[in-house]
Amino acid sequence: MAEEIGARLGVVLGGAEITVGVSGGQAYARATVDVAPDGWRDAVRGARDDAELSCDFFDWLSAVDELADGFDIVAHLWSIRHRHGVLLRTRVPRSDPRVPSVVDLFPGAAWHERETHEMFGIGFTGHDDLRPLLLPPEFEGHPLRKEFVLASRVAKPWPGAKEPGESEAGAARRQPMRPPGVPAPGEWGDR
Structure with missing residues (x-):
């Protein structure tokens, strides 16, 4: 099932360069789709709008510090109707960590993007409210970066x-x- 979801997202994105994998083991297999940073919004929109995927529920978004390789930004979307999920992932460089915001596609992503910005220092272009969510205003740094x-x-x-x-x-x-x-x-x- 996970392979079919990843293949469908590849079709939806018009053959954009993606890598499809499976995570979570056999019983809880989840399609994991790697997309380029400039295709991030298109992948989220495609997973939401495609009739076969119909990922209408935004579950969560966060990041992983991969040190010299940059940051992986990860979002999990779920289809309530079809009862399947997809894990979208993109890697951004450490020197310029940013991707387009998906708040206009999924308003529930607002706090997730704020937290990821605050904890990792990743920018979300188009998100106009990236003020601190968890840390005091005088806090300096990004505590989930590995060098912190x-x-x-x-x-x-x-x-x-x-x-x-x-x-x-x-x-x-x-x-x-x-x-x-x-x-x-x-x-x-x-x-």
Whole structure:
């Protein structure tokens, strides 16, 4: 089924360059369709408007930081009538991470695009309300980028976590390690 959905989307997009895969194993197979960034909106619109696909429910949108390869932007659409889904994915370069917004196609994408912009720094052209959704206005950076250092893990150990090799009776603990470039907790200064 997943292969047929991916093949149909390829037809809908007029033979645009796409890659079709299957994720989720045999029982929960999901068509995964890779599209070029400039075909992002067309793929979302095609999955929604095509009578055979009829993906009329916007489920979610997010991103994955692939380091030097850039960012994968992923959206999951679902057809309520046909009871199938499609996972659309595009990769944008780290130097200019942006794709066209799909808010006019699926208004429910507004908060997903805002969150993805806030957490990864990915721009959604045509989205006129990319203000912060989850973080305080004075927050600097994009915390879901892999280069973002989670300073709280350095300043305070994770609660309840055991180090490898520890037993219930307690054993010698490993010396906590800081990521490179992160100052010791006493070196933070006034904040």
